[in-house]
Amino acid sequence: MSQIPEHRPVMLEEAIAGLNPVSGGVWVDGTYGRGGHAAALLAALDETACVWLLDRDPEAIARARAQHGADPRCHIRQASFASLGDGLRDAGLAGQVTGLFLDLGVSSPQLDTAERGFSFQRPGPLDMRMDNTGGETAAEWLARVDERTLTRVLRDYGEERFARRIARTIATARDAGQLPASTTDLAQLIATAVPRSEPGRHPATRSFQAIRLQVNGELEALDALLADVCDLLGPRGRLVVISFHSLEDRAVKRFINRHSQVGALPAGAGVVPPEKQPRLRRVGRAQRPGETELKINPRARSATLRVAERLP
Numbered sequence: 001m002s003q004i005p006e007h008r009p010v011m012l013e014e015a016i017a018g019l020n021p022v023s024g025g026v027w028v029d030g031t032y033g034r035g036g037h038a039a040a041l042l043a044a045l046d047e048t049a050c051v052w053l054l055d056r057d058p059e060a061i062a063r064a065r066a067q068h069g070a071d072p073r074c075h076i077r078q079a080s081f082a083s084l085g086d087g088l089r090d091a092g093l094a095g096q097v098t099g100l101f102l103d104l105g106v107s108s109p110q111l112d113t114a115e116r117g118f119s120f121q122r123p124g125p126l127d128m129r130m131d132n133t134g135g136e137t138a139a140e141w142l143a144r145v146d147e148r149t150l151t152r153v154l155r156d157y158g159e160e161r162f163a164r165r166i167a168r169t170i171a172t173a174r175d176a177g178q179l180p181a182s183t184t185d186l187a188q189l190i191a192t193a194v195p196r197s198e199p200g201r202h203p204a205t206r207s208f209q210a211i212r213l214q215v216n217g218e219l220e221a222l223d224a225l226l227a228d229v230c231d232l233l234g235p236r237g238r239l240v241v242i243s244f245h246s247l248e249d250r251a252v253k254r255f256i257n258r259h260s261q262v263g264a265l266p267a268g269a270g271v272v273p274p275e276k277q278p279r280l281r282r283v284g285r286a287q288r289p290g291e292t293e294l295k296i297n298p299r300a301r302s303a304t305l306r307v308a309e310r311l312p
Helices: 012-019 036-044 058-068 081-090 108-112 138-144 147-158 163-175 183-193 205-216 218-232 246-259 291-296 298-302
Strands: 026-029 050-055 074-078 097-103 233-243 280-282 304-310
Touching (some): 012 097, 012 233, 026 036, 036 050, 036 058, 036 097, 050 058, 050 081, 081 218, 138 163, 147 163, 147 205, 163 183, 183 205, 205 218, 218 233, 233 246
Parallel strands (some): 026 050, 026 097, 050 074, 097 233
Antiparallel strands (some): 233 304
16 A cells, blocks of 8 residues: 655645545545645545546656656556546546546646746756646746736736836846846846845745746646536545645635525526535635644745535
8 A cells, every 4th residue: 555755745644634534435535746645645545436536737646656656556657637537537437436536736746846947046947847747847938018007917916016127127138138047046136126035935926936837837837727626526425625826825725615605686586596505515614734844844834725616
């Protein structure tokens, strides 16, 4: 059977409790990453479970195959969770998922590997692709994006108050043939455009986050999956999501709230028709990491966990 790796994933106990493991069932980890949540889930399940392990990062999938490839319960796929609905429908498993888990955002291995280009604290190429086998890199996107679009991305995805100044600084450097080629050089350029930064936060933090979200289409992928969730979960099936970005958490919160309420009814309607009935039940309140976990793993400080259950 699979072994739990030494790596301590964010909010591990809370995530497994939210999934509420039972005998058998169809389970999905849509963001395998380093595999800590998946290993803990597998340890809590019996031999009749069916577990899908997905990640768009080929390095994460290589780890998944090394760690769980011999486990007959596991079905390992390199894919974005945005395509999960199609995969489950093709397998005849739509409407049968017992637990669906997502740990959104960039993983520790991606941040810790300078060559992946996610971190402004380590010099590396401006890549930022979660699937680095194809698609447009951050450098390629910055080389072609117009200043207005760049401003919008920094403002909307990074919630950056100085988005216009940063976009103008990057565009000016690019037009002069001086667009930075490395992560640290871009971070330094962004810092020159920020008149004041938040205490304890690098001035490039929000911009790097925004560019990464844009390059990988992360919010669009989340929206695509959420649109399928109610049809993928079986009765009493659980959705558990850990998010690190306010936009992602807001999307999950609104989705759960919208499907936990009776739909809009015409005036005088006496009976709620089936299509207007709530499809989900919110399970508890949003959870945050405890002080003990934050001391061990400061990267967990912005994590929020939400749980919903499919109504029968």
